[in-house]
Amino acid sequence: MALLHVDNLSTSFKGRKGEVLAVDRMSLQIDKGETLAVVGESGCGKSVTALSVMRLLPEPLGRISGGSIRFEGKDLATLTERQMRRVRGREISMIFQEPMTSLNPALTISRQITETVRLHLDLDAAGVRQRALEMLELVQIPEPARRLTQYPHELSGGMRQRVMIAIALACDPKLLIADEPTTALDVTVQAQILDILRDLSSRQNMATMLITHDLGVVAEMAERLVVMYAGRMVEQGKVAEVLSGPRHPYTAGLLGAVPKLGSSLTAGPRKALAEIPGTVPLVRAPQTACAFAPRCPLATDQCRTELPPVVQIGGSHLSACWRTEDVPGMAIGAAS
Amino acid sequence: MLSYALRRLLAIIPVMVVVALVVFSLLYFSPGDPALVLAGETATPEEIARIREALGLDRPYLVRLTEWSLGILHGDFGDSIFFGRSVAELMAQRAMPTLWLSLLAMIFALVLALPLGIIAAWQVGRAPDRLAMGFAVVGYSLPVFVLGYLLIFAFSVWLGWLPVQGYKPPSDGLWPFLSHLILPALTLGVVYAALIARITRSAMLDVLRQDYMRTARAKGLGLWPMLLRHALKNAAIPIMTIVGIGFGSVISGVVVTETVFNIPGIGRLTVDAILRRDYPVIQGVVLVLSGVYVLINLVVDLSYGLFDPRIKY
Numbered sequence: 001m002a003l004l005h006v007d008n009l010s011t012s013f014k015g016r017k018g019e020v021l022a023v024d025r026m027s028l029q030i031d032k033g034e035t036l037a038v039v040g041e042s043g044c045g046k047s048v049t050a051l052s053v054m055r056l057l058p059e060p061l062g063r064i065s066g067g068s069i070r071f072e073g074k075d076l077a078t079l080t081e082r083q084m085r086r087v088r089g090r091e092i093s094m095i096f097q098e099p100m101t102s103l104n105p106a107l108t109i110s111r112q113i114t115e116t117v118r119l120h121l122d123l124d125a126a127g128v129r130q131r132a133l134e135m136l137e138l139v140q141i142p143e144p145a146r147r148l149t150q151y152p153h154e155l156s157g158g159m160r161q162r163v164m165i166a167i168a169l170a171c172d173p174k175l176l177i178a179d180e181p182t183t184a185l186d187v188t189v190q191a192q193i194l195d196i197l198r199d200l201s202s203r204q205n206m207a208t209m210l211i212t213h214d215l216g217v218v219a220e221m222a223e224r225l226v227v228m229y230a231g232r233m234v235e236q237g238k239v240a241e242v243l244s245g246p247r248h249p250y251t252a253g254l255l256g257a258v259p260k261l262g263s264s265l266t267a268g269p270r271k272a273l274a275e276i277p278g279t280v281p282l283v284r285a286p287q288t289a290c291a292f293a294p295r296c297p298l299a300t301d302q303c304r305t306e307l308p309p310v311v312q313i314g315g316s317h318l319s320a321c322w323r324t325e326d327v328p329g330m331a332i333g334a335a336s
Numbered sequence: 337m338l339s340y341a342l343r344r345l346l347a348i349i350p351v352m353v354v355v356a357l358v359v360f361s362l363l364y365f366s367p368g369d370p371a372l373v374l375a376g377e378t379a380t381p382e383e384i385a386r387i388r389e390a391l392g393l394d395r396p397y398l399v400r401l402t403e404w405s406l407g408i409l410h411g412d413f414g415d416s417i418f419f420g421r422s423v424a425e426l427m428a429q430r431a432m433p434t435l436w437l438s439l440l441a442m443i444f445a446l447v448l449a450l451p452l453g454i455i456a457a458w459q460v461g462r463a464p465d466r467l468a469m470g471f472a473v474v475g476y477s478l479p480v481f482v483l484g485y486l487l488i489f490a491f492s493v494w495l496g497w498l499p500v501q502g503y504k505p506p507s508d509g510l511w512p513f514l515s516h517l518i519l520p521a522l523t524l525g526v527v528y529a530a531l532i533a534r535i536t537r538s539a540m541l542d543v544l545r546q547d548y549m550r551t552a553r554a555k556g557l558g559l560w561p562m563l564l565r566h567a568l569k570n571a572a573i574p575i576m577t578i579v580g581i582g583f584g585s586v587i588s589g590v591v592v593t594e595t596v597f598n599i600p601g602i603g604r605l606t607v608d609a610i611l612r613r614d615y616p617v618i619q620g621v622v623l624v625l626s627g628v629y630v631l632i633n634l635v636v637d638l639s640y641g642l643f644d645p646r647i648k649y
């Protein structure tokens with residue numbers, strides 16, 4: 001059984017011009033210890049999916065309006081806030097894109113790490129401090145003892161993101177959600193942070209949901225990949241399978257030119273998602289047709305009027321496309 | 337830190353000099369003659385002139401200003417025209433009731449305003465927010481004497497729980513002391529509380545939207561550690577600032593409150609002095625209260641470093 005099973009999740013936001021369906025019947029699974037990458041253009045609902053799992057939506061404006069989020073047998077979507085507090089930081093942790101602003105400027109690093117430990121683990125004062133020190137060592141922060149007494153403004157962006165990782169992993173969570181953890185950092189620091197993440201997740205046998213724009217990162221870090229479009233899963237499967245043989249026109253478009261698998265993260269130019277003409281539509285009601293059809297070179301009348309079913313292409317490779325058979329022959333996105 | 341505090345302390349001197357100059361000149365050039373008040377309705381012009389001479393009121397502006405300023409440097413604020421006693425002594429005698437009153441008012445204000453502001457921010461746009469801000473608007477716009485008489489009517493006359501007026505020193509026992517102070521302190525504290533509650537709400541609203549508050553939630557923290565440990569500390573600087581600036585409302589409120597509740601403090605001393613044109617007393621009181629206000633704001637400034645580690649002196 002999967003560790004996390006998001007099933008038909010819908011999340012909506014109340015806005016001035018009515019409701020927006022940021023996530024529309026989205027499904028994904030993560031197994032124990034597995035790293036799942038989630039990719040898609042800006043605004044396609046990656047962060048909202050992650051925040052829904054953590055139940056960190058800005059309620060009451062944003063809320064889960066359907067589906068379930070099963071984590072180890074319980075449905076997170078229906079837990080009370082009090083029950084959810086025992087999950088956050090303990091079972092599931094999250095790190096965010098903005099290391100510069102994600103730490104509290106008024107509290108010491110020590111305070112910010114130890115409060116999580118004290119909250120969730122049954123340790124005495126010395127044990128708590130020991131754990132904080134140990135975490136800073138694990139994320140390879142030099143002079144950890146001195147760092148404990150410092151405040152965030154005394155640390156660089158890369159160091160702050162390491163502290164965020166230390167906080168997130170301090171209680172040995174079973175799942176880490178990393179929402180573009182390196183986007184705001186410069187390239188060499190990105191590689192270091194990703195190394196630390198990969199190293200720690202395998203050491204703690206922790207599952208990771210890694211949200212990213214960077215296909216190089218996907219190839220390097222993840223076992224499986226989910227591609228999202230307009231709040232829905234459009235394709236998923238093993239990273240190698242999907243990157244070398246995309247079966248959804250959207251994925252093929254994103255890949256543009258597929259990065260060579262196994263290419264080093266630090267060496268050579270990194271592959272961002274390719275540009276596709278057009279923009280992600282704003283979804284207001286449950287979709288009844290393929291949302292990608294207006295931008296899709298393969299779109300037919302069926303695509304424009306009927307919601308494509310999820311089809312299994314082989315093994316765990318899934319695609320939600322009426323014309324998935326024709327994707328390998330598409331002019332764009334030819335696999336290398 | 338220490339050198340900063342010393343520098344700030346020194347910077348108070350020119351401020352106080354200006355205040356002293358303004359106070360003295362304003363009273364000097366304002367109409368009204370203490371000799372007239374002292375001499376009474378039936379006095380002859382000769383009698384009045386004699387009194388003026390005896391009090392030194394007939395001497396020129398600069399002479400009197402110099403004399404007064406030199407005295408203050410020695411802690412001598414001159415003598416009261418009406419009581420014939422030293423102003424410093426009079427103020428010392430009246431200081432305690434006012435000190436207790438404003439201290440209690442400050443405590444009431446903070447105890448009332450901080451939770452209101454915090455809850456309003458947390459429940460922004462909902463009933464508790466509307467209620468708290470409604471209270472703030474009413475509290476801010478209700479004149480002090482109206483509120484004072486309303487409270488007296490409700491709690492003293494109608495319910496009979498608290499004494500109507502007067503003051504008892506702490507040496508008379510805790511309850512007599514407190515029971516006489518509760519209503520005046522509330523009266524005095526409400527405007528201050530309204531001010532603090534509004535700033536607390538807006539400062540907290542600002543903090544609650546920050547990324548680090550999302551991090552705090554993601555850690556699994558409960559509501560109160562989040563609001564108090566993570567949010568309030570970051571909102572503290574604007575709140576402390578208004579605590580300092582708003583203290584002016586306490587100082588000005590003291591005059592009315594002490595009159596309404598018949599408390600023999602600095603405020604009453606001031607009112608009486610004004611009615612009697614007892615200039616040395618008015619000057620002394622204004623100077624001392626200005627000093628208190630400036631000092632409180634200095635302490636507030638120095639407290640910023642406690643809340644924001646990025647501030648270094």
Ligand SMILES: Nc1ncnc2c1ncn2[C@@H]1O[C@H](COP(=O)(O)OP(=O)(O)OP(=O)(O)O)[C@@H](O)[C@H]1O
Pocket residue numbers: 013014015020022040041042043044045046047048049058062
């Ligand atoms: N706080 C919010 N209020 C209203 N609508 C929101 C809010 N957050 C997200 N949305 C809606 O949800 C949609 C998906 O946003 P989301 O942040 O999940 O995108 P994303 O895939 O994470 O994009 P990015 O790559 O830019 O981070 C947005 O287009 C927006 O319409």
Ligand SMILES: [Mg+2]
Pocket residue numbers: 046047048179
């Ligand atoms: Mg995002």
